Amino acid sequence: MIKLKAALASVAVAGAMAAVSTPTLARDTINIVGSSTVYPFATVVAERFGRNTDFPTPKLESTGSGGGLKLFCAGIGTQHPDITNASRRMKSSEFELCQSNGVKDIVEVKIGSDGIVLASSKEAENLDISLEQLFLALAKEVPDPNGGDRLVANPYQNWSDIDASLPNKPIRVMGPPPTSGTRDAFNELALEGGCEEIPMIDAMEKDAKEQVCQSIREDGAFVEAGENDNLIVQKLASDSTSYGVFGYSFLEENSGTLQAATINGMEPTMENISSDAYPVARSLWFYVKKAHVGVVPGIAEYVAEFTSEGTWGDNGYLADVGLIPLARSARMQASENANSMQTMTGNEL
Amino acid sequence: MTNPTSQAEIVRQSLKRRYRKERRFRAYGIAAIAVALLALVTLFTDIISKGYTGFLKTTVTLEVTLDQDLMYLEDATDDKALRMADFKAPLLAALQKEVPQATSEREDQRALNGLVSSYATNELKDALKADPSILGTTQTMTFLASDDVDVYVKHKGDTTYSIKLSERQQQWADQLVEKGVIENSFNDVFFSHGDSREPGNAGVLGAMVGSLLTMLVTLFLSFPIGVAAAIYLEEFAPQNKLTDFIEVNINNLAAVPSIIFGLLGLAIFINLFGMPRSVPVVGGLVLMLMTLPTIIISSRAAIKSVPPSIREAAEGIGASKMQVVLHHVLPLALPGMLTGSIIGMAQALGETAPLLLIGMVAFIVDVPDGFFDSATVLPVQIFLWAGSPELGFIERASAAIMVLLTFLISMNALAIWLRKRLERRW
Numbered sequence: 001m002i003k004l005k006a007a008l009a010s011v012a013v014a015g016a017m018a019a020v021s022t023p024t025l026a027r028d029t030i031n032i033v034g035s036s037t038v039y040p041f042a043t044v045v046a047e048r049f050g051r052n053t054d055f056p057t058p059k060l061e062s063t064g065s066g067g068g069l070k071l072f073c074a075g076i077g078t079q080h081p082d083i084t085n086a087s088r089r090m091k092s093s094e095f096e097l098c099q100s101n102g103v104k105d106i107v108e109v110k111i112g113s114d115g116i117v118l119a120s121s122k123e124a125e126n127l128d129i130s131l132e133q134l135f136l137a138l139a140k141e142v143p144d145p146n147g148g149d150r151l152v153a154n155p156y157q158n159w160s161d162i163d164a165s166l167p168n169k170p171i172r173v174m175g176p177p178p179t180s181g182t183r184d185a186f187n188e189l190a191l192e193g194g195c196e197e198i199p200m201i202d203a204m205e206k207d208a209k210e211q212v213c214q215s216i217r218e219d220g221a222f223v224e225a226g227e228n229d230n231l232i233v234q235k236l237a238s239d240s241t242s243y244g245v246f247g248y249s250f251l252e253e254n255s256g257t258l259q260a261a262t263i264n265g266m267e268p269t270m271e272n273i274s275s276d277a278y279p280v281a282r283s284l285w286f287y288v289k290k291a292h293v294g295v296v297p298g299i300a301e302y303v304a305e306f307t308s309e310g311t312w313g314d315n316g317y318l319a320d321v322g323l324i325p326l327a328r329s330a331r332m333q334a335s336e337n338a339n340s341m342q343t344m345t346g347n348e349l
Numbered sequence: 350m351t352n353p354t355s356q357a358e359i360v361r362q363s364l365k366r367r368y369r370k371e372r373r374f375r376a377y378g379i380a381a382i383a384v385a386l387l388a389l390v391t392l393f394t395d396i397i398s399k400g401y402t403g404f405l406k407t408t409v410t411l412e413v414t415l416d417q418d419l420m421y422l423e424d425a426t427d428d429k430a431l432r433m434a435d436f437k438a439p440l441l442a443a444l445q446k447e448v449p450q451a452t453s454e455r456e457d458q459r460a461l462n463g464l465v466s467s468y469a470t471n472e473l474k475d476a477l478k479a480d481p482s483i484l485g486t487t488q489t490m491t492f493l494a495s496d497d498v499d500v501y502v503k504h505k506g507d508t509t510y511s512i513k514l515s516e517r518q519q520q521w522a523d524q525l526v527e528k529g530v531i532e533n534s535f536n537d538v539f540f541s542h543g544d545s546r547e548p549g550n551a552g553v554l555g556a557m558v559g560s561l562l563t564m565l566v567t568l569f570l571s572f573p574i575g576v577a578a579a580i581y582l583e584e585f586a587p588q589n590k591l592t593d594f595i596e597v598n599i600n601n602l603a604a605v606p607s608i609i610f611g612l613l614g615l616a617i618f619i620n621l622f623g624m625p626r627s628v629p630v631v632g633g634l635v636l637m638l639m640t641l642p643t644i645i646i647s648s649r650a651a652i653k654s655v656p657p658s659i660r661e662a663a664e665g666i667g668a669s670k671m672q673v674v675l676h677h678v679l680p681l682a683l684p685g686m687l688t689g690s691i692i693g694m695a696q697a698l699g700e701t702a703p704l705l706l707i708g709m710v711a712f713i714v715d716v717p718d719g720f721f722d723s724a725t726v727l728p729v730q731i732f733l734w735a736g737s738p739e740l741g742f743i744e745r746a747s748a749a750i751m752v753l754l755t756f757l758i759s760m761n762a763l764a765i766w767l768r769k770r771l772e773r774r775w
Contacts, residue, residue: 031626057715059713079619
């Protein structure tokens, strides 16, 4: 009996401890979660925001786009984050989750793009390649070139084996390892994009298709060069037979020594990437919980800082860290929508 | 019939083999220690050789003329005017004076601007805010160099560190180093600032304070609870199946991977009780759960090592059970309990995994000033820096490792000192 009483008492103590902390703590720091791709941009904005205003510096957690949206959509209240970053657009299922948890008014802001390039030294022969050809060059298994509807281990050794218009040079591509976000995007946008253009693979079942589309060959034609994009850039400069896969910002910084392949007839220029004409590009977003604006101080000002020309414009400081800005007209529109806190209807998804 | 001579003979013959065996066994032991030491030395040389430059900062000392017309600033006491003023112009002009060959072309000006930290304008603004009377005068001011210059100057001759600077900028940097405008000095920023995306502005103070707050919560909860549990179990609890069951479970808890405690903390403290994410209180509670079994086990061992004769003597002169425990057993067992607790705390100080789940792995710039303020801890800061792309963070991560190791070593040294100091032998 005494033991039971002790147990009850300890439960009561735990409950009391919880009760002390439960009253909704007013929070004065903006909480931001979300994509690791947007994290380097958002942290720079947050730090500047903290230094240039009287508001505390927002707190940023890198949880990934999906994880961020899940936390964001969990509800209204200071224990839930105010803003989430995403390297893809919110899915309609996520929008519904938000709605069902009471997160009714969401402001969507597109902040810019992130492009992935296939580049080589200026001395090498430049590639003019389609996504399908790129898939055939790098996939682990490809449809049998001699006909028939079976998959064989990738037999292509030279670029010209795939198509006579491509250079008669061995295929050698250096790229990031699977742990990298760049590799994820490359798999998703370039390889899967090219893979779906092949009717035979496109007709396969979903899981099997994904397996085929995302497997990169391991016979030495594709070299994993480590997480450091700078390293790939350096190797390309000294080796005119190889091509490298990395983020657009590195191409721009090294435009003196490197040239980029044209993919599906599109050159990776700032205009082509920001207009989504270049196929291996994705947009970056953040989402604001309107119900928290005015409750947690500084959200409107943070959004204003993020969407000002000095931040995300062509000469803004985010361009210095590698963000590809939206086209000026799109930027102006987005900035106006964001600052007037125009909410999503759900139909745009 | 056994022959004594032949018996001695057998022993003598085997003696050599036995000595060899012993020598071999000793050699194995020495080899094992050598391997451990080698690993330790390799680790330390790697960290120290990479990290010592993290304790240095690179500064640019300039003669800045705070010209009113150049800055579009009439009155430095006016907050609004300060916000609109141009702080870049006087900086660039001052740099131009030191690098006369830079032209007024946009590209050259950009290259010049790339030599100083992008927060140099903020420093200028803060200086004006603190002392508005310096407007219109010429001041000698020291700014942080940009990160590219920072790593370039520290790793002169290593091409991996010069990749971000143009050849022109490298030339200018060399020239400024020669003139003494660019200098290396002790990195006080590292110990007085929170996190930053610019390695030069990044510091461990935020993480150190976060660690301290978290550890305080852990200590003040786990020590009393752990000691009380140990005393009850050792001195008062009846020996039955229930206490056996509890004992087995405490031992099991000590071996549970720490990430599980993180999940528990997320489910109970954050999701059920609605406590905020990323705060030292929740971090401390989770680490309390983690260290509690260690403290209970070591405290019980300490109580067990108090000789029964002391209890019997106390009881013999009429002390109650309570008096025996509080006046005699507890003081004698305390050194052991403290040692166990300090070792448990040192373990908690180096822990990252459970904190990942409760949101303490985050970019937090402001130094926390309370138990309910967002914070991170030292090992998390190391984890975040090690994953950052900027070259300057490599050495800062190593420097932060050294700071963490210093704390761990001093805590362990304290534990040893306490044991030596307070221990009593019977």
